[in-house]
Amino acid sequence: MDEENSNSPQERFRMVALLYEATIIAVVLCMLYHIHRRRCCRYPLLSDYPFLGMLPHLLFNMHRLHDYSTEVLKQHGGTGEFLGPWFTRMNCLFTIEPINVHHVLSKSFHNYVKGPVFREIFQAFGDGIFTADSHLWKYNRDLFHSLFKNSCFDNFLEKTIQNKVHNTLLSLLDQLLVQGTFVDLQDLFNRFTFDNICCIVLGHDPNCLSIDFPHVEIEKAFNQTEESIFYRHMMPKGLWKLQKWLQIGQEKKMTEACKTLDQFIHACIASKREKLSKCNKSEMGEAHFDLLTALMREEKEHDDTFLRDAVFNLFVAGRDTITSALTWFFWLVATNPSVEAQILEEIKEKLGSDQKSWLGVEQVKKLVYLHGAICEALRLYPPIPFQRKLAKEADILPSGHHVNARTMILFSLYGMGRCEEIWGKDCLEFKPERWISEKGGIVYVPSYKFIAFNAGPRTCLGKDLSFIQIKIVAAAILRNYCVKVVEGYVATPSLSIVLLMKDGLKVKITKRNF
Structure with a gap:
């Protein structure tokens, strides 16, 4: 009898009605939550989809993410909020305004940190200088600053770069020239910088840059890690x-x-420890001043975990960023013949016409126009295209935007390089002249406007070292070879935390009559 009543038309109707009411309540609650979210979002960048927030816009434009985000920010005065799906913590305040960048990275530096979420996303970096905050960050920075300022390291760095450029890179280009094959310049620079950073950090050259272009698993692993982090x-x-x-x-x-x-880094650490245990300090002179050796010889003994994190962070800082800068620089120069002509004229005037002479620090310091061209490439295509910070306490940005505690702030370095308010109406043009004064010197631009090397206390320690490497490589190649981009090639930024080219940079190399 009870079973018959439970299946009666009246009972079934009552169950359907209850289900209908529950559905209506759920929909109303979701709508109210959506309305509440939109009211809380004071500076929306995009329309907010129910449940999904602004994420669909991002996914639909993923193939042109950097240009798309730049366009959206320009439409909203340079700053606005991005809301992720309601069940996530993807909400953030996005900006390309220099006054906000200066405030966050310099004036209120102690209120804006990397934070635990950042460290979780960048887990592969460990507790290295890029992910650390507070005392750990300061210890890392002071340590690396002392190493980079050591005269032995300066000499070691210069000799390492010179040897790799003149004995390997130019020799390989000569062989490729004879073969008459197309060259992926980005892959070439990837291999060059990998060998170079291995020599500088580990004191070991893996000879990744050779005519047979060997597959190097560790080099590919770095690329994969950065893509996954993105x-x-x-x-x-x-x-x-x-x-x-x-x-x-x-x-x-x-x-x-x-x-x-x-496995690679720990094997290198173990090998270095064994090597150091068999010789005294006097035997490891200036010629072996690699950074891992220097770290192991510090008064404070560092464990393997600290050394592993230090090595990983140094690899990322000194490898992919240089590869990115060189790749975009050569693409821009190859597609702007007038700039190339002026660079060559300066090289001939300042360094002479001897193509076989070795280039060093003092020689490339004379190349002011080349320096301007490199700055232009870094402005338009910064190796690290975006940066994020976390607000510890509530704040108000100079632009008037309110920041709640635990709010994530995103800077688009790519967007800042295309901002008319900073660079003028010709901001999309490749013009090295904008970096050169009437007296022929380098124009100083505040780091919170030209942010390729970060700004404030976290300004890149390797800025000068990076310019030296890029200048030596650029000058050595340009005075020896003509670089022509394959016809029909379209340069597309890759989806990674480092701004590389998606499909490499295919070029044709010919000998230059200098």
């Missing part, structure tokens, strides 16, 4: 965490890449 930025935390737990997709690749990196 996707962690674009995905809700819960989703990439689930992928990591299931070991699928980008997270599986990330795990495998990190395993390869850790």
